[in-house]
Amino acid sequence: MSADPTQVLAFETDCHLFDGCGFAEVSPGLHSFLFQPLWGDGDSNLYFNKTMLLALLGSVIVIGFFWAAFRRPQVVPGKLQMVAEAGYDFIRRGVVYETIGKKEGEKYVPLVVSLFFFVWMMNLWSIVPIAQFPVTGIISYPLVLALIVYVVWVSLTFKRQGFVGFWKNVTGYDKSLGAVLPLSMTIELFSNLLIRPFTHAVRLFANMFAGHTLLLLFTIASWYMLNSWGIAYAGVSFVMVIVMTAFELFIQALQAYVFVLLTCTYIQGALAEHH
């Protein structure tokens, strides 16, 4: 392996099939998700790298889009406003009202809408030329979002159910379970209170991580096999790049949707009387 694979793109090498160069030399791996700081020192906690830049840039894009659409909204909407309204309405009606209900859910619409468009933008970076990296493929970003949702969910459950109600809620207390109750309560406690934020974050992270790895794999393989008879294989691999890019486009929106849908389900669970 080269000295610092994070700084060398596969296309900058001359490593090809039939040249005595192994694919391991250029293959994507965990190192593909590590970035040297653009600024600062990687050993300290004071640095700035590509994913941070993309995260902040993504924020600017999301805000810019909604600023352009909703800064001075018209009763009779223009094209941009109509598109933004459609997106907003999809999350508001299709996700929040559907799961939490109109009356209770209205309060959480800004959070869920922000979450959806933020996550979607972070996912979209994966196929934006030059950027070409899903910010949500770094665990920090999904984790911080999942933690925000977790805090909202836990505090809401406390507020609504009270101290005893909270523990009943997170342990799924149900007398009719009888002898199984201690077991089910233990499992529910772990599943709700400890594992939930982790799975919530990892579901998004792993999808983006895997998607990016697949795209990298086929892209690098196309380059790697672009030599003598390998050209035929390279063609197949390149077709896969296009197919996977389209697939990623779908997965990005879907994972953002799943993320906010789960958020709403958790909030709804906190509001529910008893289950």
Place this chain on the structure above:
Amino acid sequence: MSPLLIAANEENPLVPPIPELVIGLLAFVIVFGFLAKKLLPNINKVLEERREAIEGGIEKAEAAQTEAQSVLEQYKAQLAEARHEAARLRQEAQEQGAALIAEMRAEGQRQREEIVAAGHAQIEADRKAASSALRQDVGKLATDLAGKLVGESLEDHARQSRVIDRFLDELEEKAEAGR
């Protein structure tokens, strides 16, 4: 580089670096702040206005419909009233006509009775006149006849004695009794 080595190097993809957590939080909070504080209230206001505009239109249409309905009812009420009035007038006319006919009938009856009564009186007067004239004539004729038979005039005597009158009265009584 094996996964174990990576974990040892703190490059485990599931271990979040603090700076990225901070930046992630910051990036999201910025988005949330803008959307929640400014942009979504903006659009909500407009959506509400739009809803009101649409509902305003519906309300106007409803108002127009209500007005049309009330006008229709008013018109129907007026029509019913007019019909009622017409029926009342007809009834009144009928009653008046009936009263008039009854009155005229009564008047005719009265006139008829008057005429009949007048006729009867006339007839009675005529009969009396005829009767008295006849009585004189019959008496004269009878005395003339008796004078001729007797050869002398009985006229004055007869008249003085009222014989004839008595005789005629007797005749009349007999006739009355025999009837």
